[in-house]
Amino acid sequence: METYTLVILTLAATLRVATPLLLAAIGAMFSERSGVIDLALEGKMLGAAFASAAVSAISGSAWLGLLAGIGASVLLALVNAFATVTHRGNQVVASMAINIAVSGLGPTLGLAWFNIGGQTPQLDAPGQRFAEIVWPGAAAARHVPIVGLIYAEILSGHNLIVYGAAALVPVAAWVLYRSRFGLRLRAVGENPLAVDTAGISVNGLRYQAMIISGVLCGVAGTYLSTAASASFVRDMTAGKGYLALAAVIFGKWKPYPTLGACLLFAFTDALASRLQGVALPVVGVIPVQFILALPYVLTVLLLAGFVGRAVAPRAIGVPYSKDK
């Protein structure tokens, strides 16, 4: 029973870790499908984490915080689009610029506005954070063997953003495969010239896709600072943006496989914190760094074609221009 509880708790933690990954990864799926490399997930999430925590701290409303987070992230996405789509700048360079600028900007503004070493104040008043939603009867269900714990820990007890992220995947799949926008999006990442000659604006589609990614990264960042924790701290994304991108690649730019990759990566993370310092039979203590490095190793192996094959949208990374 003890092991069972541990397993359930690890799975519940997996869901919590997977949420921001999934939001950002689905965002990246859209922009990458449109043909723009989305390395700026990290910066967009971090910017949103700061903006939402700051606004929530000042206004006392997590919802206003969410709005601010989305706003900040979309703004960054627009800067990125202006540089790479309108002016055909190098997509990798633009993304890195955003990531670096934001990693400095958050603490700079934080210091100036709140004067506590670049952080934002603790969000401890009610309404400043996205609280966990406890489903009816969760406490009682806990005592029901097996299923009770699943209900209480895995289904119940998450905040709104977690449930939102779970609902996002089927929506994203529908948009990508069943809507006009999705068809055009998939086309523009493969052959923008074909889209242009079909009378559709290539730049328009890419802007839309990048704004979608901005919105989703905004929610992901908000989750980090106002749901998973209670303030913004320096570099709090800690590579989650890159991990999310790895998940998209691992998921072959498709919604459900991307979900799978996010859960897998989140599981390794949850497992790592669970196994910290724990001696396992046979292998002994596994250094936590090795488990944390697993997603990166897996992605490298996948990209190299040692496990499966990931084929990127054909036009990805190439600025579109009519005259070649």
Place this chain on the structure above:
Amino acid sequence: MSAPRSLPRWADVTLLPLIGLAAALVISAGIIALLGESPWQAMKLMVSGSFGTQDAIGYSFYYATNFMFTGLAVAVAYHAGLFNIGAEGQAYIGGLFSGLVCLGLGKWPFWAVMPVAVLAGAAGGGLWAFVPAWLQAKRGSHVVITTIMFNFLASATMTYLLVNILIAPGQQSPETREFADHATMPAIHELLAKVGITYASSPWNLAFVLALLAGAAVWVFLWRTRWGYELRVAGENPSAAVYAGVSPARVTIIAMVLSGALAGCLGLNELMGSQHRIVIDFPAGAGFVGIAVALMGRNHPVGIFFAAVLFGALYQGGSQLTFDMPKINRDMVVVIQGLVILACGAMENVFRRPLAMLFAKRRRDSGPTS
């Protein structure tokens, strides 16, 4: 071919990066003003903080040394058509290698330790770049993504090694024991003292000279040897490289290994020259500064030297700023760094097109001269 995009070469290498820098600085000034400080005052503090005193200059050049190594690393890969985001991880592993040499060869004299440490640093960085390069050349995985992954792998590996294996006994923070005295880089002020010049003490050390030599070597290699020529051909036009009998896959590997080797030399300055032990996260983002430096320096060693000194000054001046302006900390420098990458790299075309039109107009106005 879109005609109005071509600029005279001198404008392309000087004017364009300067305009980009100016744009980045103007936006930064706006942010400083927004924080309620005077941008003008901040600028003055930065300049005096970085070049005002002997030790300030020393610190500026000490930081610049790191950025020269990583900037050169990014540039060499760039000329082969590769974007090396992995200089951070390569510097980390390279530093480990040269640090281990310094720890292990503590009984050797300096002039014997140093070359081994240089080779070890280059080998470590080169090795960490070789794997992504090999994967791109032979397996088709993109070097941008793999090098990012390798940054994380380097970080995980180093944390593990420092926390569990290399940590000095009785030590709380994850760092090794100190290197022996003659396994460290002599500081510039010590060297100057030997020839009778007194100079304020700073971590500016002999690695700076190595970085200058590396810059010269990169220049000779890229523009004065057939191998550099082949590397640049492959970077500009892989099909033409095949035509010229050059294997683009081979060039990818060679360029990345050289790039990693240059990044791997960062430990010579940071560990051997300043910290005198292997510490956690010593590259501290220098790999990413290298991107800004390379872009601003137009991927040319001379430009990289100036850009590295500029960023060295920003880092040093930025830490001075923190003392005098309580609302500003060193993170502001990171903001400027990001903005420089944006303005000199990603948004280059925003400035290039109007500038090119200006030149075209001037040429028309002055009439045909030939």
Place this chain on the structure above:
Amino acid sequence: MASDPTVPAAPALELRGIDKRFGAVHANRNLNLRIAAGSVHGLIGENGAGKSTLMNIVYGFHRADQGEILVGGKVVDIRSPQDAIAAGIGMVHQHFMLVDNFTVLENVVLGVEGGRTLTHGMERARRELERLARDHGLEVPLDAPIDSLPVGLQQRVEILKALYRGAEILILDEPTAVLTPREADLLFQMLRQLRGQGKTVVLVTHKLREIMAITDRVTVMRQGAIVAETETAVTSPRDLAEKMVGRAVSLQVQKTPARPGKPLLSVRDLEVRDAANVPRVRGVSFELRAGEIVGLAGVSGNGQSELLEALAGTGPVFKGEIEMSGRRLVAGELGPRERRRLGLAHVPEDRLRLGAVAAFSAQDNAILGHQRAAAYNRGVLLDRPGILEGCERKMQTFDVRPPNPRQRFATFSGGNQQKLVLAREVEADPSVLLIGQPTRGVDIGAIEFIHRRLVELRDAGKALLVVSVELDEILGLADRILVMNGGEIVGELDRRDATEEKIGLLMAGIREEKR
């Protein structure tokens, strides 16, 4: 769309005073053109005459600087392909505008999905396409991914795309460039049928044969201007050719009969397969002798390019043997660099893709492929002064203008680029020269210069293989002509016996009966 039947029909498409410049290039000069409804109208001209620019303007892909477009007698403002489609204009581009990993159906509905969701639109499109297939004989597997279809079918999808969008005017830009003769015949049949149903077809091409075969009227363009327009029935290929080139066609290069010496290059049973393991060159054998120019003719895409690259060492070889300078090379033995050392020179078909680095200076391009030669190196370093001097010399002997070794390669005109590449390859004093499309994108003046040079090289005892899709060029230069079709050499003709008709038949894959 429904025009009044009592009034004489306005032209389906009329262009008035179209003018377009790209920087210094005057691509279209005040063009006026009327295309009758229900006709097949040919637009012919050399490469670079401005045909494609004009059609891209009509399709809204480029904007004209001046002039107006009338469809069915009404002025329409075409700013984007969307506007062109709305005006009933469809275009089949030379390079297909298809998404390779989409199905035929998805490609057809892209841009005209008929609503925010796909389900209904796709169903309607399926029914409509099945109808089009029945009515026009345009059968295609609707659910097959594009990249699984042969080129001819892909082109059919492009036509279907246009028809599905309600195109009344169909523009085809060099549609046969990638087709086998059989596929081209099928295409022409289809176009005739469309004309029979009242559609208007504009056929853009530089091939006289096609104009004669299918068009009702023909417009000839030269250097951005319209130089002639006539009923096809009252003109002749010779007449059209003269108008295209702007003078009596005598691409007959001045030269004496060849005196072939010993073989310098022998090819035996060469086979080339592409990445998909499809044979592109099949069992090709021939010899190239000192002091002769061998012309390799064929419709583009019949294996000439692959053969050329296989010989040069830049492309793969599946099996077979090449013998040069006494060395036998089995399959892909030796790369381009080693073959150069054996006395082989290669002027590639696409100089900007293969033969040069556009961003480099002229002098850096003047050593491409020879960068390891002792002449350009001093110890470990490149001999910069020597390279500069060498480039100046090459520019002088080949009359490259401007003679500035420091100027970026991309900023030279096509003719001067080609002269520089040729100079570089000749300078190394090779015994065998492989030359692909020697005058593609080259102005008339430079063509004569280059042709003269090639003949001089022949007279100096070199062996030359000239690959060209321009029949006139082959007939003008070659002493002996090989014709390729479907990856095989289907015929060999001595220049004295060769006529355009004979070569044409061979290019179409029709072999002479063995006598």
